Structures are given as structure tokens and as C-alpha cells.
Amino acid sequence: MTSDFDSHVRATVAWHFDPDTGSPFWLGKRAALDFDPVREVRTAADLARFPDVSEELRTVPVADLIPRGLRDKPFRVYESGGTTGAPKRIVDAEARGRMLLWARERLTELGVPAAGDWLHLGPSGPHVVGSDVARHAAMGGGLFHTVDFDPRWVKRLVGNGRGDLADEYIGHLLDQAETVLRSQDISVLNTTPPVLEAICARPDLYELVRGQVKAVIWGGMSAGQETVRLLEEEFFPQATVAGVYGNSLMGVAPQRPAHPGDSHRCVFQAHPATTRVQLVDDDGREVAYGERGRVLLHLVTDEMFLPNVLERDTAIRVPPAPGATTDGIADIRTVRSMGQARIVEGVY
Structure with a gap:
């Protein structure tokens, strides 16, 4: 039986390899493929036949990524955090916005306020997460407050053994957050687990958050089950605490509502209309439910086609929720190295 996603795969592959609609990037790769993508890619399983092109996103001219069929759309360029080397670049016009509308519904189901102002303590600039959070706030008619945040600088400090300067930089971020919280009515705080830990270590700032924030959204870095429990039950019991997994390439995978039988406090679900996340072993075979595997991403949209991308994270495979x-996917962990690159995490 053919699934809706299989049909979506066929239509999207045909789009990206049509000379009239495809991007110069993918059209230029067609001759080197040892199969005919339009004729032979019939299901989601066939996406495994494509090469992982994510390394090329560090250097490819971004104009080559824009499909010819969408040249009339205003595209924006976003970069990854550069954790594994030079940043990777993506382009986006409207596809990510559609994904965010779906993610907003999931977060609202968890208890995140549908309206209200947001404070984002995380990257902006070339990083897509700042734009994502701004759009979340705007969807509910809320205002978007942010603090300048350069995660690459923190990672450089940590990687060079300058943890003292990294701590000083975090303090600088928290000073600015406190200024916002003392003068503005913030309903939703979006940041990372290490920054939340730093907030909890500053009594005055912590009390400001406890006193007014109705939802705390964490992401950008992994958090173990005990960390999630502490955030939910001990540090922010007055607020909804929700996690979001994702990155520039895959988009966002919000925490799904808990279901009977879930053995993990936080389970993420990717956007079902455009994204498939598989967890695979060292031989590329999908692991069984309850087992840990490496994250393998397939992003299938009319704007960006990224099949077979092996990510830097591992996770535990969890059965679908009812319906x-x-x-x-649960219990995300970052591998320590990829190829020759040593992975350094700072606060994002």
C-alpha cells in the first residue's frame, strides 16, 4: 500500500529533477547518480539511494540551492552552528513557516500559551532558530524579545580551554535577560538547558522567571531524563516545560504529548508531512524500538531536498503515538566526533 508520504516523495523528487523547476544543485548531480531518480524513486525507502550531500552545503553557492520553479519567492539564507566545521547553509522561503505552524499546534497542546510575549536567549543572526522563535511569537500576536547570543564564540572559548571567559559571557547574557524580565511581561522563555541551569543559579533572575513565565521551552542541546524531571518538577513547576529538537537542516521536532506506555519523559516527533527521521546502526540498518541509533534525516520539501543526511546525534527509537x-525519538545525545572533527558544545 502506498502512503501519502510515498506520493509526496515521488512528486518532490520529480520537481527537483525537472529542468524547469529543479535547483541547479540537484540538476547538476543527476548525471552522476547510478539510477534515474524520477523513474526509480517510488517510496520513502528509496531515499537511501541518494548520497549524503550535507557536507557540500558548507561551500555550494546558495543561489544554486533555489529551485527554478520558485525563483519568484523571496528566499532567506540560514547557517548551522558550525559545531562540526564550517557552517552549512540552507535556503528557505515558506516551507519552514508551514512546519512551524504545525509545531505551534503541538506546543499549544502541551500547554504553551497561544498568545503572549516571548524572550529568546539563543542565537539569532545567521542561525534559523532566532527566526523560528520570532515567528512562533508572531503567530500568537506576541512580541519577540531577544538577547544577542553568539554560540560560535562560546564554543571557541570552551574548545580553547577558556571556560572562565565562557562563564563571563553567559553572565553577560543573563544580565540582559534580567533587564528584559524586570520591565516586560514575558509569557514564554526559549533557551537551552545550560542557560536554564545558569538562570537557576542566580536567585533574583530565577525568581523573576518563576514569577511571570508561563512556559519554558528548551532546545539546542540535549537534556537527560533527570534534567527534564528537575526542570518540570523542581525548578519550574508553575510553568509548562517543553522541549524542541531540531537544527537548520531538519527543521523542528517538538515534544509530543505524553501517552500511556511512554517510558521517556520527553519524546520528539518530526514534521510528518515533510520529514522522516530514522535511527540506524553502524551498518545503516534501522534499529528496533527501544534501541539507540544514529539520527538519519530525510527532508523532502519543494524548497530543500536533503535525503540521507547522517546527523551528529544519537537517540532511542520510540513507537508512533496513537493515530x-x-x-x-527520545534521549538525544551528541556524538563526540565526526570524522576528523571534534564536536565542542558550549551553551548551544
Whole structure:
């Protein structure tokens, strides 16, 4: 039986390899493929036949990524955090916005306020997360407050053994956050687990958050089950605490509502209309439910086609929620190295 996603795969592959609609990037790769993508890619499983092109996103001219069929759309360029080397670049016009509308519904189901102002303590600039959070706030008619945040600088400090300067930089971020919280009515705080830990270590700032914030959204870095429990039960019991997994390439995978039988406090679900996340072993085979595997991403949209991308994270495979068609993933962990690159995490 053919699934809706299989049909979506066929249509999107045909789009990206049509000379009239495809991007110069993918059209230029067609001759080097040992299969005919339009004729032979019929299901989601066939996406495994494509090469992982994510390394090329560090150097490819971004104009080559824009499909010819969408040249009339205003595209923006976003960069990854550069954790594994030079940043990777993506382009986006409207596809990510559609994904965010879906993610907003999931977060609202968890208890995140549908309206209200947001404070984002995380990257902006070339990083897509700042734009994502701004759009979340705007969707509910809320105002978007942010603090300048350069995660690459913190990672450089940590990688060079300058943890003292990294701590000083975090303090600088928290000073600015405190200024916002003392004068503005903030309903939603979006940041990372290390920054939340730093907030909890500053009594005055912590009390400001406890006193007014109705939802705390964490992401950007992994958090173990005990950390999630502490955030939910000990540090912010007055607020909804929700996690979001994702990055520039895959988009966002919000925490799904808990279901009977879930053994993990936080289970993420990727956007079912455009994204498949598989967890695979060292031989590329999908692991069984309950087992840990490496994150393998397939992003299938009319704007960006990124099949077979092996990510830097591992996770545990969780069965779909009742009524859902895609697996959940839980207990995200970052591998320590990829090839020759040593992975350094700072606060994002």
C-alpha cells in the first residue's frame, strides 16, 4: 500500500529533477547518480539511494540551492552552528513557516500559551532558530524579545580551554535577560538547558522567571531524563516545560504529548508531512524500538531536498503515538566526533 508520504516523495523528487523547476544543485548531480531518480524513486525507502550531500552545503553557492520553479519567492539564507566545521547553509522561503505552524499546534497542546510575549536567549543572526522563535511569537500576536547570543564564540572559548571567559559571557547574557524580565511581561522563555541551569543559579533572575513565565521551552542541546524531571518538577513547576529538537537542516521536532506506555519523559516527533527521521546502526540498518541509533534525516520539501543526511546525534527509537504515522525519538545525545572533527558544545 502506498502512503501519502510515498506520493509526496515521488512528486518532490520529480520537481527537483525537472529542468524547469529543479535547483541547479540537484540538476547538476543527476548525471552522476547510478539510477534515474524520477523513474526509480517510488517510496520513502528509496531515499537511501541518494548520497549524503550535507557536507557540500558548507561551500555550494546558495543561489544554486533555489529551485527554478520558485525563483519568484523571496528566499532567506540560514547557517548551522558550525559545531562540526564550517557552517552549512540552507535556503528557505515558506516551507519552514508551514512546519512551524504545525509545531505551534503541538506546543499549544502541551500547554504553551497561544498568545503572549516571548524572550529568546539563543542565537539569532545567521542561525534559523532566532527566526523560528520570532515567528512562533508572531503567530500568537506576541512580541519577540531577544538577547544577542553568539554560540560560535562560546564554543571557541570552551574548545580553547577558556571556560572562565565562557562563564563571563553567559553572565553577560543573563544580565540582559534580567533587564528584559524586570520591565516586560514575558509569557514564554526559549533557551537551552545550560542557560536554564545558569538562570537557576542566580536567585533574583530565577525568581523573576518563576514569577511571570508561563512556559519554558528548551532546545539546542540535549537534556537527560533527570534534567527534564528537575526542570518540570523542581525548578519550574508553575510553568509548562517543553522541549524542541531540531537544527537548520531538519527543521523542528517538538515534544509530543505524553501517552500511556511512554517510558521517556520527553519524546520528539518530526514534521510528518515533510520529514522522516530514522535511527540506524553502524551498518545503516534501522534499529528496533527501544534501541539507540544514529539520527538519519530525510527532508523532502519543494524548497530543500536533503535525503540521507547522517546527523551528529544519537537517540532511542520510540513507537508512533496513537493515530500517528511516524516514530518518536527520545534521549538525544551528541556524538563526540565526526570524522576528523571534534564536536565542542558550549551553551548551544
